[in-house]
Amino acid sequence: MSKRKDNTIRFSFNLRDYPLEAVYGAAYVFIDQAYLFLESNDGKKIKVFLKGKKKLNSNKLKELEGEFLNELLNSTVRIKLAKNNKKIREYVISQALLSAIGEEEVSQDSDKEEIKYEDDPLGIAVPWEEKYGKK
Amino acid sequence: MTLKFDKKIYKLKAIKLAIQAYQELADFNLSQEKKYIQVELKNIDQDVKDIIKDEFCNYVLSQIR
Numbered sequence: 001m002s003k004r005k006d007n008t009i010r011f012s013f014n015l016r017d018y019p020l021e022a023v024y025g026a027a028y029v030f031i032d033q034a035y036l037f038l039e040s041n042d043g044k045k046i047k048v049f050l051k052g053k054k055k056l057n058s059n060k061l062k063e064l065e066g067e068f069l070n071e072l073l074n075s076t077v078r079i080k081l082a083k084n085n086k087k088i089r090e091y092v093i094s095q096a097l098l099s100a101i102g103e104e105e106v107s108q109d110s111d112k113e114e115i116k117y118e119d120d121p122l123g124i125a126v127p128w129e130e131k132y133g134k135k
Numbered sequence: 136m137t138l139k140f141d142k143k144i145y146k147l148k149a150i151k152l153a154i155q156a157y158q159e160l161a162d163f164n165l166s167q168e169k170k171y172i173q174v175e176l177k178n179i180d181q182d183v184k185d186i187i188k189d190e191f192c193n194y195v196l197s198q199i200r
């Protein structure tokens with residue numbers, strides 16, 4: 001249930017459904033278009049005060065509330081996914097780093113038969129005319 | 136003008152950063168109660184008198200990490 005007054009819409013939701021980090025994330029998105037104030041009475045519910053920076057009618061305020069709740073959901077999903085994928089993300093990064101170390105070792109080995117740029121094995125330094133002849 | 140920030144939501148560090156950013160526009164007095172961090176604003180710059188409260192609250196939110 002929301003209340004609208006003085007270009008402000010007030011609504012609340014349960015903190016059990018959304019983590020506090022998600023509330024911060026959603027609030028941050030709305031900082032450009034509205035003034036936000038958060039309050040918690042008992043630590044279980046969060047009361048949000050959204051005040052339009054421009055004059056907004058009742059419908060627009062209701063719209064703003066809906067958009068905020070959508071963003072809150074979006075933020076919650078992102079946080080939950082990040083938490084769930086933490087291990088696999090760390091695994092992928094560690095594998096990437098390990099393979100990079102492996103490549104370094106290989107390149108250190110190949111340093112023994114180092115090819116100098118003056119040798120020009122790919123023939124890059126050869127002028128076009130010499131390589132393909134004049135037209 | 137007095138603002139009361141819920142300690143469960145707002146972090147003291149963020150409020151201090153906001154005070155630092157807004158110190159040119161008003162005199163701030165910070166105090167703590169059991170549940171709230173209280174910020175009192177005095178001698179507010181006339182040019183920003185109408186919006187300083189809302190802008191300050193937004194700034195605090197933006198500083199929460």
